[in-house]
Amino acid sequence: MYLTAEKKQEIFEKYGKSNSDTGSSESQIALFTFRISHLTEHLKLNRKDHSTEHALIKLVGKRRSLLDYLKKKDIVRYRAIIAELGLRK
Template identity: 75%
Template sequence: MYLTTEKKQEIFAKHGKSNADTGSAEGQVALFTYRINHLTEHLKVNRKDFNTEKSLVRLVGKRKALLDYLKNKDIERYRAIIAELGLRK
């Protein structure tokens, strides 16, 4: 599997307060970004996998909602996570 428990803990440790901080918006956005990148690569090879395409669209929507929440709540944290993950917005 592409996303192991160790990989999740590494993502949350890097972008959250600790590796057990799964509830922070930054950690969730980082996890969604990792999953979005993986699904994008999968869809480049498997163009007709429509279930994965639907899941990808759903994940992008969830990430956008979290980023909008973060932008309204604390603009500095929003700018930091955008710069750190290299997202365009």
């Protein structure tokens, strides 16, 4: 599987406040970004996989909602996570 427990811990440790911080917006956005990049690579090889395409669209929407929430709540944290992950609006 592409997303092992060790990989999740690594993402939460890097972007969250601690390695057990799974609820912060930054850690969830980082996890969604990792999953989005994996699904994007999958869809490059499998163009007709519509269920994966649907899941990708839902993930992008969830990440966008979290980013909007973080932007409204704390603009400094929003700018930091955007710069760190290399996202753009």
